[in-house]
Amino acid sequence: MTPELPVGIHDLTFSTTSLVLTHEELARHTGAPLAKYHHGIGQRSMSIPAVDEDIVTMAANAAAPVIDRHGKDRIRTLLFATETGIDQSKAAGIYVHRLLGLNPHTRVVELKQACYAATAALQLACALIRSDPTQQVLVLASDIARYDIGSPGEATQGAGAIAMLIAANPAILSINTPSGLYTRDVMDFWRPNYRTTPLVNGRRSVDAYLEALTQTWHDYKERGGLPLEELRAICYHQPFSRMAHKAHQHLMHLAGTHQTAEIIEHAVAGTTTYNETIGNSYTASLYLALTSLLDSETNLEEETIGLFSYGSGSVAEFLTATIQTGYRNALHTERHRTAITQRTPITYDTYRELRSQKLPTDGEALHLPHQTPGRHRLAGTHTHQRLYEAVDKRCPQ
Numbered sequence: 001m002t003p004e005l006p007v008g009i010h011d012l013t014f015s016t017t018s019l020v021l022t023h024e025e026l027a028r029h030t031g032a033p034l035a036k037y038h039h040g041i042g043q044r045s046m047s048i049p050a051v052d053e054d055i056v057t058m059a060a061n062a063a064a065p066v067i068d069r070h071g072k073d074r075i076r077t078l079l080f081a082t083e084t085g086i087d088q089s090k091a092a093g094i095y096v097h098r099l100l101g102l103n104p105h106t107r108v109v110e111l112k113q114a115c116y117a118a119t120a121a122l123q124l125a126c127a128l129i130r131s132d133p134t135q136q137v138l139v140l141a142s143d144i145a146r147y148d149i150g151s152p153g154e155a156t157q158g159a160g161a162i163a164m165l166i167a168a169n170p171a172i173l174s175i176n177t178p179s180g181l182y183t184r185d186v187m188d189f190w191r192p193n194y195r196t197t198p199l200v201n202g203r204r205s206v207d208a209y210l211e212a213l214t215q216t217w218h219d220y221k222e223r224g225g226l227p228l229e230e231l232r233a234i235c236y237h238q239p240f241s242r243m244a245h246k247a248h249q250h251l252m253h254l255a256g257t258h259q260t261a262e263i264i265e266h267a268v269a270g271t272t273t274y275n276e277t278i279g280n281s282y283t284a285s286l287y288l289a290l291t292s293l294l295d296s297e298t299n300l301e302e303e304t305i306g307l308f309s310y311g312s313g314s315v316a317e318f319l320t321a322t323i324q325t326g327y328r329n330a331l332h333t334e335r336h337r338t339a340i341t342q343r344t345p346i347t348y349d350t351y352r353e354l355r356s357q358k359l360p361t362d363g364e365a366l367h368l369p370h371q372t373p374g375r376h377r378l379a380g381t382h383t384h385q386r387l388y389e390a391v392d393k394r395c396p397q
């Protein structure tokens with residue numbers, strides 16, 4: 001029998017916004033104890049978009065270094081996962097396709113299922129590569145997590161984008177079979193078309209997440225999955241970083257292992273570094289956890305790790321990946337650390353002002369001030385169209 005061709009993540013990088021609101025600053029205005037933010041939910045700050053940043057600019061900024069490094073000739077598909085859609089019809093990835101100057105002979109599609117859609121995109125991409133290993137797929141996941149002001153979810157906001165280049169014989173990790181799947185119609189978190197913020201039943205969402213973990217784990221095991229002891233680490237979707245602790249404890253319990261809080265803390269520590277400071281980035285969140293783990297000191301060469309993806313509503317998947325020899329040579333660790341440290345801290349008043357700004361809904365022309373230091377920006381709107389530009393190389397509209 002021919003051994004299965006390894007297919008998976010060949011390059012992986014993220015971008016976030018240029019502004020940041022710390023939880024110290026938030027606590028001064030909400031009156032919540034800072035310990036609740038830092039320890040209760042495990043968040044220290046949240047990325048906030050400048051006026052000329054959105055899901056398209058973040059995704060293009062995340063993808064640009066991947067294109068710089070690998071070129072664009074082999075990319076035949078661009079899959080864009082988001083739940084912060086900017087248009088009901090047109091895929092956000094088409095703007096990115098133009099900004100990056102990708103080949104016109106490319107398929108571009110947007111995928112939605114809350115935070116889960118990036119994992120669906122990853123699996124679809126792997127299937128495409130298995131059918132034609134000469135091509136590559138660019139998977140983008142980009143979101144801005146916004147909750148009502150003063151709501152329990154407000155402290156878990158954030159924003160970020162992931163770019164993953166999916167290919168045969170990947171440099172970073174290969175995606176394994178089987179995986180465990182679970183879908184259940186549950187109203188834990190949803191956003192009707194007429195709302196800019198979601199409706200959330202917080203407690204229910206935490207329970208639904210843990211139930212989905214149980215179900216995907218059982219499905220994974222029934223399909224011949226590995227025992228828990230063979231997984232070197234597990235990355236969880238992180239709506240807030242403490243959720244990873246809760247999830248890990250839950251999984252250990254399912255596997256019949258009792259572990260102390262210190263052991264749980266140690267097990268997930270490497271996966272939470274980026275999410276603690278960026279906040280929830282919905283579709284990108286699990287892959288930020290993965291990036292955080294890969295960028296950490298832990299040597300993962302030839303190790304198998306678990307990934308748990310959850311999207312409210314709900315769909316979940318438990319999958320595993322095997323880390324490749326020499327994977328560190330393919331990482332963008334320094335760029336990731338700089339993306340976080342170079343953000344400009346803003347005051348609570350600036351945060352509220354940014355939250356109150358809205359794009360015209362009557363087709364009126366708007367020129368946005370140049371605020372972002374990123375390579376791509378939203379320059380304005382005109383006749384109901386968003387106008388994007390590449391800053392280092394202006395692209396024709």
Ligand code: HMG
Pocket residue numbers: 033035036039040041083114115116152153154156188189200201202203205206209237238239240243280282310311312
């Ligand atoms: P809340 O009411 O603000 O917080 O809501 P709480 O009172 O439950 O406290 C949170 C934790 O802080 C608790 O710990 C407290 O004990 C602790 P726990 O019991 O959970 O271990 N705490 C303190 N700790 C130290 N010092 C203190 C202190 N005070 C309290 N002084 C909630 C929390 C998660 C419900 C809220 O943030 C929320 O509604 N978030 C949005 C929904 C969400 O993130 N759900 C998670 C699962 S659903 C999901 O992951 C999908 C999602 O990403 C969307 C998608 O798929 O698209 C959200």
